[in-house]
Amino acid sequence: MKMKRTKKERQRLLIETITDNPFVTDDQLAAEFGVSVQTIRLDRMELAIPELRERIKDVAAKNYENEVKALPLDEVIGEIIDIELDKRALSIFDVKEEHVFQRNGIARGHHLFAQANSLAVAVINDDLALTVKSNVVFVKPVKAGDRVVTKAVVRGQNNDKNRTYIDVHSTVDNEVVFKGEFEMFRTKGVGETK
Amino acid sequence: MKMKRTKKERQRLLIETITDNPFVTDDQLAAEFGVSVQTIRLDRMELAIPELRERIKDVAAKNYENEVKALPLDEVIGEIIDIELDKRALSIFDVKEEHVFQRNGIARGHHLFAQANSLAVAVINDDLALTVKSNVVFVKPVKAGDRVVTKAVVRGQNNDKNRTYIDVHSTVDNEVVFKGEFEMFRTKGVGETK
DNA sequence: CTGGTATTAGTACCAAGTTCTAATACTAAA
DNA sequence: TTTAGTATTAGAACTTGGTACTAATACCAG
Numbered sequence: 001m002k003m004k005r006t007k008k009e010r011q012r013l014l015i016e017t018i019t020d021n022p023f024v025t026d027d028q029l030a031a032e033f034g035v036s037v038q039t040i041r042l043d044r045m046e047l048a049i050p051e052l053r054e055r056i057k058d059v060a061a062k063n064y065e066n067e068v069k070a071l072p073l074d075e076v077i078g079e080i081i082d083i084e085l086d087k088r089a090l091s092i093f094d095v096k097e098e099h100v101f102q103r104n105g106i107a108r109g110h111h112l113f114a115q116a117n118s119l120a121v122a123v124i125n126d127d128l129a130l131t132v133k134s135n136v137v138f139v140k141p142v143k144a145g146d147r148v149v150t151k152a153v154v155r156g157q158n159n160d161k162n163r164t165y166i167d168v169h170s171t172v173d174n175e176v177v178f179k180g181e182f183e184m185f186r187t188k189g190v191g192e193t194k
Numbered sequence: 195m196k197m198k199r200t201k202k203e204r205q206r207l208l209i210e211t212i213t214d215n216p217f218v219t220d221d222q223l224a225a226e227f228g229v230s231v232q233t234i235r236l237d238r239m240e241l242a243i244p245e246l247r248e249r250i251k252d253v254a255a256k257n258y259e260n261e262v263k264a265l266p267l268d269e270v271i272g273e274i275i276d277i278e279l280d281k282r283a284l285s286i287f288d289v290k291e292e293h294v295f296q297r298n299g300i301a302r303g304h305h306l307f308a309q310a311n312s313l314a315v316a317v318i319n320d321d322l323a324l325t326v327k328s329n330v331v332f333v334k335p336v337k338a339g340d341r342v343v344t345k346a347v348v349r350g351q352n353n354d355k356n357r358t359y360i361d362v363h364s365t366v367d368n369e370v371v372f373k374g375e376f377e378m379f380r381t382k383g384v385g386e387t388k
Numbered sequence: 389c390t391g392g393t394a395t396t397a398g399t400a401c402c403a404a405g406t407t408c409t410a411a412t413a414c415t416a417a418a
Numbered sequence: 419t420t421t422a423g424t425a426t427t428a429g430a431a432c433t434t435g436g437t438a439c440t441a442a443t444a445c446c447a448g
Contacts, residue, residue, distance in 0.1 A: 036426065053403095057254075121302075233395055
């Protein structure tokens with residue numbers, strides 16, 4: 001329609017257009033910019049923009065990663081690297097950009113809580129473990145890029161009330177950033193087979 | 195390789211294979227099952243399984259939806275429906291399958307904590323609000339399908355220590371399921387402009 | 389032996405490209 | 419003005435991963 005300014009300008013717009021809608025074909029782009037399909041192809045070559053199908057595949061693949069990641073991430077926050085059931089457990093959690101406040105880059109409290117809580121659940125050797133009560137302290141801000149190492153230690157047991165008491169503390173570079181006590185409910189007492 | 199039992203069996207496996215890896219071509223499937231490409235195509239016809247590119251496009255499209263959903267979900271857990279800064283705030287959170295333990299359908303504690311924590315952060319009228327300490331009680335199990343209504347009320351203030359104290363309680367059908375106290379850090383005192 | 393289902397083969401065609409060659413067009417400097 | 423150099427367009431051949439359709443063959447049961 002409207003005459004394109006320069007090649008540069010067209011290519012700038014091309015990047016923009018494809019970025020926010022990777023599903024567009026060269027034909028549509030050619031029509032959009034009032035140039036030939038070949039010109040669009042040349043532009044893509046120069047800009048190293050892959051063809052439609054590759055772009056779609058990329059989006060799909062990214063989705064797939066997420067899907068695979070999302071499940072364990074949802075299951076247990078942080079990666080458990082050592083565990084001795086009903087005794088202690090250790091997990092690490094790499095803080096990423098998506099876990100922090102944009103404003104100040106400090107991790108949202110609930111992610112640290114989630115890691116601790118997940119670990120408290122995991123350390124209990126029981127089909128059913130629920131958090132009943134918990135007191136936590138956020139000692140020091142955690143930033144994106146930090147690797148949080150969290151340790152849960154089973155402190156006590158009350159088989160009559162079906163309770164397990166767990167202490168958790170998280171560190172970054174050996175400095176405590178978070179600590180908490182968790183009172184957990186379980187269906188079976190320690191040592192009971194059924 | 196191994197002779198296929200029946201057509202039924204092959205089609206069952208076909209569905210399974212494609213479901214957990216939509217990126218597979220008919221050629222690969224034919225090799226996998228030791229049949230011709232045409233047979234695979236016939237199978238897909240009968241089973242109404244779309245071709246590779248359509249499958250990939252579907253996955254990609256789903257990603258696009260997710261992207262929109264994932265961001266706000268990460269920003270604030272639960273949807274804030276009413277807020278009076280430095281006074282009180284209300285949010286709702288619909289518990290889905292992905293928030294509960296598969297085993298027993300009970301919501302993981304950290305999701306309830308996250309909703310409460312997010313709300314405590316949100317109610318504070320400050321650029322920077324961080325959780326310092328919190329005591330929480332999980333009163334009653336929450337199930338998938340439940341709508342959790344969470345209310346945060348600012349209880350007190352200590353301008354010298356830059357602290358705000360917030361009570362939070364969550365209900366499902368007017369029954370309390372979670373309550374907590376949050377001690378929050380903020381940079382500015384209430385009423386201060388800068 | 390005759391049917392019906394299952395499988396395989398082969399052809400034509402499509403979308404959305406890549407690659408390559410070649411012809412124009414446009415513009416600016418010699 | 420001519421010429422060089424960039425930009426654009428056109429066209430043909432080939433590629434992937436298919437669809438649609440026809441036809442041949444295989445296999446198994448009554």
